[in-house]
Amino acid sequence: MTPTSRDAGLASQRQISTEIAALHARGNPARQPLLAFPPYRGSTLRHPTKDLRHADPEAAELLAPVFGPSDVDPLEADLTIQHGGEPIGERIVVQGRVLDGDGRPVRHQLVEIWQANAGGRYIHKRDQHPSAVDPHFTGAGRCLTDDNGGYRFVTIKPGPYPWRNHRNAWRPAHIHFSLFGTDFTQRLVTQMYFPGDPLFALDPIYQSITDPRARERLVATYDHDLSEHEWLLGYRWDVVLGGAHRTPLDEEAR
Secondary structure, eight states: OOOOHHHHHHHHHHHHHHHHHHHHHTTOOOSSOOSOOTTSHHHHHHSOOSOOOOOOHHHHHHTSOOOOGGGSOGGGGBTTSSSSSOOSSOEEEEEEEEEOTTSOBOTTOEEEEEEOOTTSOOSSTTOOSSSOOOTTOOOEEEEEOOTTSEEEEEEEOOOOEEOTTSTTOEEOOEEEEEEOTTSGGGOEEEEEEOTTOTTGGGOHHHHTSOOHHHHHTTBOEEOTTTOBTTTBEEEEOOEEOSSTTOOOOGGGGO
16 A cells, blocks of 8 residues: 555654654764764765865865955845845745854854745756746845844745655755855854744754754744834844854754
């Protein structure tokens, strides 16, 4: 008998839960994504299996891009006005601070985001699932943090989308964040999620961080004070680059 989508989804959830329970039984809750997490099939192929090769950081920086205030236009932080028309979907603002492990602001930090549109579709040739491409939304923006470490993006709330990790697999709605630091070699990548998403328990990427408190740091908070009358809803999310409350980062799962 062919399993239904519901049965397949429940089986995937049970598999993820079993992996997490085994890790906790060994006293090893992960505060960062596990390098190899079997329910997340891609991690078993892409995570490092050999010792890292050391490179000269100064030599790498000679070939790296150079960023500065003159290179980043403030309009790039509003993803809803970039393409000559109104994008489809729920307009939101995402605002927060970039902090170090001691709670100090990280100033003039380049922050980039990319995301799917309201229908869960990326502007990418490999994304061919049957959802409409929005000609007025490409889902990419960037800004520099201010003197208080603050950033702010106006965008469209992304939709969930299917991926081929397992049967009936769907990613929760999320926004990718990239932070470059003062040098190109310091780039960090992570994801921000939205509160109350029913797909959290079924998503192996989210669940590859097996410490529940660490996972919660990836979830933004709805902030009604950031919302604007008849215009947009507000979410607040801080990025902590070190210390006990460090934001989990994607590259540690590779």
